[in-house]
Amino acid sequence: MTDTLPPGLAALPPLREVIARHGLSAKKAFGQNFLFDANLLDKIARVPGVLAGERVYEVGPGPGGLTRALLRTGARVTAVEMDSRCLPALAELAEAAEGRLSVIEGDAMRIDEPAVLGGPAHIVANLPYNVGTALLIRWLTADPWTPWWRSLSLMFQKEVAERIVAAPNTDAYGRLAVLAQWRARPRIALSLPPRAFIPPPKVDSAVVHIVPAEAPADVPVSAVERVTAAAFGQRRKMLRASLKALPRGLEALAASGIDGARRAETLSIDEFVTLARCWTPLS
Structure with missing residues (x-):
C-alpha cells in the first residue's frame, strides 16, 4: 500500500x-x-x-x-x-x-x-x-x-x-x-x-x-497455433490421424521423430514446438 x-x-x-x-x-x-x-x-x-x-x-x-x-x-x-x-x-x-x-x-x-x-x-x-x-x-x-x-x-x-x-x-x-x-x-x-x-x-x-518468457525465435506463433489446433481438434485420436487435417502435417510428424501413435495430450510443450518447427518450412 x-x-x-x-x-x-x-x-x-x-x-x-x-x-x-x-x-x-x-x-x-x-x-x-x-x-x-x-x-x-x-x-x-x-x-x-x-x-x-x-x-x-x-x-x-x-x-x-x-x-x-x-x-x-x-x-x-x-x-x-x-x-x-x-x-x-x-x-x-x-x-x-x-x-x-x-x-x-x-x-x-x-x-x-x-x-x-x-x-x-x-x-x-x-x-x-x-x-x-x-x-x-x-x-x-x-x-x-x-x-x-x-x-x-x-x-x-x-x-x-x-x-x-x-x-x-x-x-x-x-x-x-x-x-x-x-x-x-x-x-x-x-x-x-x-x-x-x-x-x-x-x-x-x-x-x-x-x-x-523468451520464445524460440525460429518458430512463428502462427505455426504453433496451427499445429496445436489440428492435434487437439481430435484429441482422442492418434497424431497420425489428427494431423491429416493439417496440410503436410504427416510430413512434419515424420520429420519431428515423434511417434505418430501418441495422442496430443501426451506431448510436452517442447515436442509441440519441435513439430511446429518441422512444419513451418512445409507450410
Missing part, C-alpha cells in the same frame, strides 16, 4: 454506495460480476508486485472496485470500459485520483494498447467472462516477442485458469496450455468462491499471474 494516497481517494464513499447512487447493476451482456470485498481486491492488486508509478492497464473496470485497489498501490492506471453506464462513476474516481487514472470508453479487442499506454505496462483485470480467453490469446500472440506487457494478472472461471496451467497427460491440457506455457510462465495466484461476487457466478473463479 502506498503512503502517497491522494486525499480524494481516501475520502471516496464505499463502492456499494457509488453503485446504488448511479443505479448500476451487473449486466449479463457484458459478463459482469461485481467484487466488493476491499481486502480481496487489494490481494488481486498486489499479485503482480506493481511499484509506485508503474503503468497498469485494466480491462472492464465496471464501477471501479479493482481500479481503487490498483490506485492504492501507487500505480498509474489506464482503464478501458465499454459499458457507458459505468463512466460517470469512473469519472468521479479519476477526479479523486489526481491524474493517476485515465478512462477510455471502448472495446478492449479494438484498442491499440502500446499506442494508448505509451510504454510497458502490467495488465490487471477482473475480465468479463465472455471475452477473457480471446483477450488472453491476443496478448499471448503479440508480435514481436517479448511483448509490450510486463505481466498479466487476470481473473477467469477456475476451469479456464486450470486449462492455462495444465500439465501434459491431463484432461485440462490443450491448445491454451501449450500457447501460454511456451511463451510465458503462468501460475494460479489465488482462487475466489462464487459468494465473493454480486451476483454470484455459478462457478469458482481464479486469478492467473503470467510473466512473459
Whole structure:
C-alpha cells in the first residue's frame, strides 16, 4: 500500500454506495460480476508486485472496485470500459485520483494498447467472462516477442485458469496450455468462491499471474497455433490421424521423430514446438 494516497481517494464513499447512487447493476451482456470485498481486491492488486508509478492497464473496470485497489498501490492506471453506464462513476474516481487514472470508453479487442499506454505496462483485470480467453490469446500472440506487457494478472472461471496451467497427460491440457506455457510462465495466484461476487457466478473463479518468457525465435506463433489446433481438434485420436487435417502435417510428424501413435495430450510443450518447427518450412 502506498503512503502517497491522494486525499480524494481516501475520502471516496464505499463502492456499494457509488453503485446504488448511479443505479448500476451487473449486466449479463457484458459478463459482469461485481467484487466488493476491499481486502480481496487489494490481494488481486498486489499479485503482480506493481511499484509506485508503474503503468497498469485494466480491462472492464465496471464501477471501479479493482481500479481503487490498483490506485492504492501507487500505480498509474489506464482503464478501458465499454459499458457507458459505468463512466460517470469512473469519472468521479479519476477526479479523486489526481491524474493517476485515465478512462477510455471502448472495446478492449479494438484498442491499440502500446499506442494508448505509451510504454510497458502490467495488465490487471477482473475480465468479463465472455471475452477473457480471446483477450488472453491476443496478448499471448503479440508480435514481436517479448511483448509490450510486463505481466498479466487476470481473473477467469477456475476451469479456464486450470486449462492455462495444465500439465501434459491431463484432461485440462490443450491448445491454451501449450500457447501460454511456451511463451510465458503462468501460475494460479489465488482462487475466489462464487459468494465473493454480486451476483454470484455459478462457478469458482481464479486469478492467473503470467510473466512473459523468451520464445524460440525460429518458430512463428502462427505455426504453433496451427499445429496445436489440428492435434487437439481430435484429441482422442492418434497424431497420425489428427494431423491429416493439417496440410503436410504427416510430413512434419515424420520429420519431428515423434511417434505418430501418441495422442496430443501426451506431448510436452517442447515436442509441440519441435513439430511446429518441422512444419513451418512445409507450410
